[in-house]
Amino acid sequence: MGCPLVSIIVPVYNAERFLNETLNSIKSQTYNNLEVLVINDSSSDNSVEIIEKFVKSDFRFRYFYNTTNQGVSHSTNVGLSQCKGEYITFHDHDDVMLPSKISSCVEILENNTELDGVITIAEYISEDGSPLGTKTALPDYITNNPFFVRAFERSYIPTWAMFMRRDIINKLEFDDNIKIGNQDADFFLRLLYRRPQLYYLSNPQNRFRQVSKSLSKKSTSTCEIYKKHNDVDIAKLYTQAGYSKVVIDYALAKANLWRENIESALNYIISAHERISEFDEEEKDNVYFIYATCLYLNQLFEPCLEILQKIEGKSFRAETLNNQGVCWAIFGDLTKARDYFESALSILPEYIDPKNNLFALNASESMPVRHFTKFPLRSVYKTI
Template sequence: MNEPLVSIITPVYNAEKFLEDTIKSIIKQSYENWELILVDDCSKDSSSDIIKEYKKNDDRIKYIKLEKNSGASISRNTGIKNAKGRFIAFVDSDDLWEETKLEKQVEYMLKNDIGFSFTSYRYMRENGEKTNKVAKAPFKIDYEGLLKNTIIGCSTVLIDRNIVGDFEMPIVKRGQDTATWLKILRSEKYAYGIEEALVNYRIVGNSLSSNKMKALKRTWNTYRNVEGL
């Protein structure tokens, strides 16, 4: 299979606790033609040292440090601007990918001429232990469907710029990822889901229910202030 370059973008802010596991899960990918762009949003911990250590041994790892703390939207947009890949993927600095994540997703998209796909994801405890709880990706979702069900996890997304074109995230404090998917779905008819859980989403600190409350506030903000609903 022809392997187009995938640019993986990770915003990093004080991520020393889990960052190494995230980087390792990218290095272990069965699909090897990727670059990992880690954008350091002025971390005060040892995140930059961890990145530089891995960068020494793998030139697919890129390090960008922002001049001032700017938030996840600007971090991700900086990554997108510096990305050389045909495909853009995102992974948060505490999430983990299954080894076949990129291989299966790229193959699926190339075979079916798809511009925007996402996968199911499994919830994982803070210590990295996988739970039985899975957020299942539907076969496909459109703009209206995403308004009703914000099922697309940021760390699961893969976008083909040859089909979707260039894009960036709106500069909002929360929910910039969902706002981006909605924006793309105004021109792309569907985002296509892969049923297999190829990403492990870490629940840090708080319980799932308090995370749900934060997610609801984030979604309301996106609909009201970004989509103008």
């Protein structure tokens, strides 16, 4: 295996609390041929002192400074414009990189020249570093394009999980207009149009810190992200990946739901629902769920309830119960609504929507109960 240069891009803003641990975790990588581009987005705390300590003690660290606060997208673009590595990865200023991440990813790409990148997962930790669990993992495998194309329906890959060849992200920048939050989603969805071949590595390579005041908590709306992707482009992407019209209609329903084009979403999901026999059993539940959401948002409450009652899947049973409770509250049966909200909480005690709905019922019977969950909370990627 060769030792190509790897560029690690670290945007920083007021990160003094965790920054020393973060940069130490990068410095301690078992793979040595690195350049670490640290971009300080005009921090007002002591981040600069911490960064300068690493720059002075390790020639691999390079320091860049924004004279005014520009946002994480701009800072990341500074790193992309200045990096020299054959491989590029990104790292959040409060996370921890496990020691063998870079060596593991380099080995995979050096031994599989047809691949464009590696996708990793993370252990989740609290602010004090206590473990919170690991993101649901699939076995190691080389993805096919269709798998990641379906990110338009389900989720996206955060930038900290990407380890990419320079060629596949060449001239692909983050949107400077997205100052904080969801820049990952926008970047990844645009990356999909390049049809990357990616390897999914199921062993955690990062520790992702859940911070109460994290920038990711203040997101640019998903609606604004999805407005950049029109139906024609999405349909073309799915067609090239080999999907049938019924799957494309389902994907477009979800994309329009994200964009808050409710009438268009309903039209697409009706088309998908008419051919629901073409989906497997688990996928049927997803179609039913989105169909119910579209009906609810179009104020078609009775058919919405009928569809929700068809869902058998256990994977998002709590969401289904909450949404049935909302429908019963609209119909005026508050006792039945309360039963459904309490049942949802018995499955997911920290689930916020039924909590808010119960609060509304307890505060006043005239207070509207409208915390309807639009998407399944725990849908995960699966190969199709």
